[in-house]
Each structure stands twice: as C-alpha cells, then as structure tokens.
Amino acid sequence: MARTATARVLLRSGVDEKTGEVVTARVVAERVGWVADLVAGMATGLLAEYWNVDDVARLASGVDDAGRVLPSNAWMALRRLGWGVTAPEGVRVNDRIVRMAQEQAGRILRGAHHRAEMVAGILATWPADPDRRTLTEWDAVREAIPDARSLPSSVIKARTRQITAFLNENARLPVDVFDLEDPPNAARMLVLAAVDRQQATLERADDDPARALLRLQLPVRPDPRSYADWTWVACPITLPPTVPPDAVLHLPTLRPTTGPRGDRTHADLAFSHPVPKTQRKGHTTALGVDWGLNTLLSAGAVHRQDDGRITALGAGRCSGPVG
Template sequence: MSGRLPLAGGEASRTACARALLRSGVDEESGEVLSQAVLAQRVGWCADLLAGMVSGLLAERWNCADVEVLASGHDAGGRKLPSNAWMALRRLGWTVTAPVGVRVNDRVVRMAQEQAGRVLRSAWWRAGLTGGVLATWPADPRQRTAQEWEQVRKAVPGGEHLPSSIIKSRTRQAAKFLAANGRLPADVFEMEGAPKVARMLLLAACDRQQATIERSDTDPAKVLLRLQLPTRPDPRAYADWTWVACPIMLPPTVPASAVLHLPTLRVAGRQVRADVAYTHAVPKARRTGHTVAVGVDWGLNTLLCAGALRLQEDGRITELGAGG
C-alpha cells in the first residue's frame, strides 16, 4: 500500500511503527501452506544471503575516508547524494555481490546496500567522537582534570551537551587498545572492527517486483504481505525464488486510514517479526494553548522516566495518574 496521505486543514502527517507477527504463509506457485517454522526458515535463508553481502561491503568500506565521503552528502562531482542509503551507495559506485553461483534479483541487492549504507552513515558520529577523544588524550585516562574536560568537549562535535559517561566509555575503549598494542588507535575504525550484521530484510528498499502490502477490503486490521523468498538456502536461478503471501493482523493502535509502508522482517528463533511502518494524520502542533505537558528524564540506571501534568482553568497544575 502506498501513496500520499490526504490531509485536511490543521492536520500534519506522522510516521510510526507497529510490531506484528507472521504466523503463516502460502507459496503462490505451489499452493503449499507454510507453517510459522517453515516461513521463518525461508525468511532466514534470505536474511543470511543479505547478511553475507552486507558484511562484504562493510569490510571493504569500513575506513575513515569512505565513511567521510558518504557523510559529506555529495559525490565526486559535487552532486547531492540521495537520502535513501542504497541510492547513495549506487551513486558512489559501491556495489555488493552475491556468493558465487547464487542468483538474487536487483531488489535483494538494494536491501543489502540499504542496510550497509545505514551502518556506514551511523559510524560517522562515532568517528568524530573517537577522534576528539584521541586528539585530546589526557595525562591520566582514569581521571581528567577540569582543563582536560574542557579540551575534549571542544574537540568532540556537540561535546558541550554530551554526557560525561559517553566520553569516559570511549576513553576506556581507547585505553584498552593502548594497553594491548602499546599505542593509541588511529581512529575508531582501527579501534573497532566492522560491526556484526543483523539478520533482517529491509523491504522498504524494494518495490512491487519484490514485495507488496495491502489492507483487506473488509477488515482494515487485516493486511496481506507478499514477497519473494528463496526455496533453498543457495538459490541457483530465479526459479528458486517464489512469491509467498503472508497474512498479518495489525494491532488496534494502527488507524484504519493510515498509509502502510513495507515492513522490516526479523527472524527470532522460529518466528518472523514484522516492524510495520505507517503514516497517519494528526492535528498540527500548536505553539500556545496547551493544557497537558509530559516531562521526560533519562539516565543510565533508569533508562526513561516520564510523567504527565495538566494545567487547570484556575491555574493549578495537577498530575495525571502515575508516571511510567
């Protein structure tokens, strides 16, 4: 299901995500009903193929120069890179290849490039943080002086607002490398190897030639996801890929009028979980006139605490039940 979300006056669009479960599927070519375990196996075969391709691309591009090029947002000709990671990688000429003898279509390659591109883009912030820590290495890594704290915060992007625990964690990581190698690492890419690749299918990088999603005409909570999956762990030809139809029940938090997007599939044991993104209409946020506020705090021991308050007509502020 795709298309533009119709908005009325005073409305804005908001994108959210809901978790769903793929309990079964039907192989459209053979008519075979796939159990939850068999469906998880076939999704897992596809995820393993993708993970191998993503790992190869990350191993090739896991360096400061390539990550900086991607983070700059422009190609060698000065043109702005597309926002989609897979399109940006193709503009840069960064390709992935399937294992020898394995046949995958271009949409599967897109998913691999999208996943690798997201990982490489996320590494740039860590590179800047690690670079700032290494450039202002303290005399005693276990205890910085006030002047050394000021220096490292100036060297780290956005360091004035960064929690001290994050800088300390990077310092301990670099100190461990120093103890093992007798020198500081050159950058985060020497200090950390290429990250492990998650087994998942980013269907958002595909089009109708690989996956579709449609609501039921009779019940908007019922959704049919169709996607191509391999019939063997090492598909040798396009004939080894078949369309599988998977019914999904959406949770009641997804509005009936929401526009659905292709989900991300993750294999968890003998189950396939789907993170279904959707866009729905909400009232535009106002600058004034609010009577309810939510206060949120986060920390290391307690990840997130929140509480809601209401402004009464007489000016009193009261709590809205318990916090969470």
C-alpha cells in the same frame, strides 16, 4: 501534519502463490532467514571493504566525485559511489536483494562517521590522566568533537575507556575508530523499504482496516540456483490498535528469530498518519520524564483542570502552579 511511527507485528503464516499451499510460521521464518543470511553476508562484505576513514568520510560528505548530491537512500548513495556487491558464487538473487544489502551497509557506514569524529577528537586531546580529565581538558575535547556541547559526558568517558583498553593491550593509541574497532557484522534482517513491487508489496484489506497482506518473494532453498527457486508468499497481518484506520502503511523490516516458542518472523511495520500540528502553548496535559537511578526512565503525566488544579493521571492528585 504527518507523523510516522512503527508497530511490531508477527507473521503467523503465509500462502505459497505458486502451489496454493499454506506455509506455516516456522517455514516462513526459515525462508525469511535464508534471505536474511544472504543479505547479511553481502552487507558484511561491504562493511569490511569500506570500513576506513577515507571511504566513510566520502559517504558522509553527501556528494559524489562529480559534486552531485548523493541520494538519501543509502543503497542509491552506495551505487552512485560505485560500491557494489554480488551474491555468493552459484547463488541467484534479483537486484532487490542486493539493494537490501547495500541499504543496511550504507546506514551503518553513515552512522560510523559520528563515531569516527568523536574518537578523532578524543585522540587529538588525549588527557594526561584518562580516568580524570581536568576542566581544561574537558573544554578541549568538547571543542575537538563537532557538536559536542550537548554530548553527554558519559559517552566521552565510555569511548575514553575503550581507547584506554586498546592502549593497555597494544601499547599504543589507535589511529582512528577503524583501528579501534573491527568491521561490524550486519544483522539478520530484511529492510524491505529498499525494494519495489517486484520483491514485496503491502496492502490493507478492503473489508477490514485492521488487516493487511504482505506479499514477498522468498526462496524454497537456502542457496537458490535460479529464479525458479523463488516464489511469492502472501502473509496476512493483523494490525495492532495503535495503527489508525486511515494510516498509510510502509513496507516493514523483517527480523527472523529463534526462541523457546520456535522460529518466528517479526515485522517492524512503519506507518504514517495525519495529526494536528503541535502548538507551542495552550496545552492542558503534560508528560514529565526523568532519568532514574534504578530504572532507565521515570515518567508521569498530569492534566490541568478548568479551575487551575493539576491532576496526576492515574496516580491521585497534586496541586501547584502550571509551568
């Protein structure tokens, strides 16, 4: 079976294919940042326009007005619904840049549906004392929220505190989550999974499976006025050892950042590779994970020896029955 994972890599340099000039990591981050600003601006505009209960429910329904199933890709689903967006006046971008904006906005709007259902359930069963629900009130709120039986109580409590703060400030309960929260701003990133070869390509090097080449179109100015202001930049990537040599590489998500080390571009690189199908029994190694009080997670791995003993990997030995 196939497993998909993600590795974070750094774009250290590039080559402008039009001029042949070497592009430094700082310039690559600057150009990626220009595109990310354009995409984030368009995505934020989409979020502001469709941040309401009716449109989010329409997208979450999974079908369009004609009853056809919406595509799984968020940008395609938004286009099926007629939710378009254009670049700022005077700026020239190709359709793939618009796709990335629609993809990012669509993912956020799809995720908002669960929050909308949760807030609606809490409002419909608003307790007499928001700081201390009775057992009956806990049962009522879990019945009102879809699939809430497995929802941690802390999540419901956090939303209740958020609604209480709104109530104290506005002297009324919010109508829904879209009244409770302002439209979010889109992050500065490029979801290259939404584009095709006319915007970006990624290929592994023939002579070295630990290296790959990312080619993408980037502007030479923050406000490109024509297609001539866009050029192909080839960025070599060194793959970490966690990426198997036979893994299939997928276009990454680029995140330009600014820090003490200067402007940088990180790439969240997804890859798929075959792994043995997981069996329900017969395992000899187990990993136990638990929530910690002072740390987020506490974990430990153990291995069952041939004689039945259990060895704690890297932390001595412990004996006991195998569960």
